[in-house]
Amino acid sequence: MLSVNKLTLLHAIRGFAAFYVVVAHAKFPLWSGGKAYLEKFPRESWTIADYLLFALDMLSSNGTAMVIVFYVLSGFFIAYSFDKNNWSLRRFYTNRLVRIYLPFLASMIFAVGVLHFLANFLPSAYNSPVATEFSVSLKEAYSLLNLKSVLLGLAFLPNGNQYIGYNFPYWSLLYEGIFYLIAPWVIRFPKSYLGISVIGFLCPYLFGFHPKVNPFVHFISEFSIFFAIGICTYWLVKKQTGLSRIRPLALTLSLGVMFPLIIGLGVAGYYQPSFLLAGLFASGLIYLFLHFSVPDNIVIRFFKEMGKISYTLYLFHFPVLILVFGIIHKITGKYLFYDRIYWIGVLAAVLVSYPVYYLVEEKSLKAISRLKKKPAPAPVLK
Numbered sequence: 001m002l003s004v005n006k007l008t009l010l011h012a013i014r015g016f017a018a019f020y021v022v023v024a025h026a027k028f029p030l031w032s033g034g035k036a037y038l039e040k041f042p043r044e045s046w047t048i049a050d051y052l053l054f055a056l057d058m059l060s061s062n063g064t065a066m067v068i069v070f071y072v073l074s075g076f077f078i079a080y081s082f083d084k085n086n087w088s089l090r091r092f093y094t095n096r097l098v099r100i101y102l103p104f105l106a107s108m109i110f111a112v113g114v115l116h117f118l119a120n121f122l123p124s125a126y127n128s129p130v131a132t133e134f135s136v137s138l139k140e141a142y143s144l145l146n147l148k149s150v151l152l153g154l155a156f157l158p159n160g161n162q163y164i165g166y167n168f169p170y171w172s173l174l175y176e177g178i179f180y181l182i183a184p185w186v187i188r189f190p191k192s193y194l195g196i197s198v199i200g201f202l203c204p205y206l207f208g209f210h211p212k213v214n215p216f217v218h219f220i221s222e223f224s225i226f227f228a229i230g231i232c233t234y235w236l237v238k239k240q241t242g243l244s245r246i247r248p249l250a251l252t253l254s255l256g257v258m259f260p261l262i263i264g265l266g267v268a269g270y271y272q273p274s275f276l277l278a279g280l281f282a283s284g285l286i287y288l289f290l291h292f293s294v295p296d297n298i299v300i301r302f303f304k305e306m307g308k309i310s311y312t313l314y315l316f317h318f319p320v321l322i323l324v325f326g327i328i329h330k331i332t333g334k335y336l337f338y339d340r341i342y343w344i345g346v347l348a349a350v351l352v353s354y355p356v357y358y359l360v361e362e363k364s365l366k367a368i369s370r371l372k373k374k375p376a377p378a379p380v381l382k
Contacts, residue, residue: 002238002290009289011307012300014073017066018310019303022317022349024063029134029325030342033057040338062266065278067172068226072282074176075230082187089184095368096180102364104173107315108153111165114319115142118326125326128335135335138322141166167318174215175223190231197225226279233283237290248292255284309357316356317349324348
């Protein structure tokens with residue numbers, strides 16, 4: 001069941017999550033939605049079409065939930081990688097460093113370059129008369145372009161409230177990195193790791209502490225459980241333990257109900273339940289794609305293509321959106337947008353990510369491939 005052809009289907013899940021995140025983030029600089037939109041256009045004057053369009057806008061309002069999907073997929077693929085490869089510690093960490101850092105460093109340079117470009121050629125982009133979260137953060141991020149931000153950025157950490165180049169999607173890379181640090185050990189004890197992660201997830205509720213006290217506490221109390229779900233999903237799918245009675249229609253319907261619930265809980269501010277549901281949603285999707293027949297239609301092919309460039313798309317999309325904001329502001333003189341021009345930003349992010357993928361990320365993948373072909377040192381992981 002775990003054939004290479006089947007596993008490539010999972011890129012469609014990754015691609016969907018990445019594309020969703022881009023759409024969610026595009027609305028931040030390029031659409032005054034939510035409460036601001038409702039104040040500008042009261043619902044008393046809405047038609048049925050207006051309600052439907054606004055509902056579609058809201059469907060992409062929980063980008064963090066799709067990061068949870070990334071985490072589950074990471075746990076799954078790391079479990080698969082350790083099952084199929086006799087990794088030494090040195091080779092595993094070298095593999096991860098090359099895979100993560102080459103595209104990341106390129107995106108840092110690009111993000112910083114975008115802020116400098118705006119300052120030199122489109123300076124009015126920093127001078128919005130309306131103090132929105134985006135305008136305030138953009139100006140602050142530019143003021144923090146210094147060596148401290150670079151050094152913190154290399155560790156996936158913000159300088160104060162802002163990530164280097166105002167590329168705030170970097171926040172998720174720190175927790176991915178922490179997982180990679182512990183992966184060679186926790187991968188061997190999936191049930192124990194899941195149990196510890198569940199306890200960690202419950203601790204803030206049981207003992208009333210804030211999970212963001214430091215990155216490692218935040219990892220174990222909020223995000224570790226999703227990597228553990230991914231690892232356990234791999235072994236469940238491989239061994240088929242207790243899964244033989246699951247029917248594709250029932251699973252598909254369940255996932256169809258879960259998705260709007262994930263969005264609704266996030267919009268309502270119930271983030272932790274929405275994240276937990278997103279983790280289970282990702283696990284169910286993995287099983288559906290690997291165990292049952294999935295049609296190779298245009299939608300699946302599109303998201304598989306997005307999955308191929310998903311890491312580049314994730315790293316580069318927000319600087320591209322900032323650049324699009326600056327250009328549209330220059331053309332229109334506006335800082336706030338109520339039309340749905342954020343789709344222009346989505347298109348621009350995808351179009352930029354394609355050549356960058358081939359220029360940068362593909363080279364990191366080829367370097368990893370060469371690394372795998374070298375004779376392995378004496379194994380230290382059993």
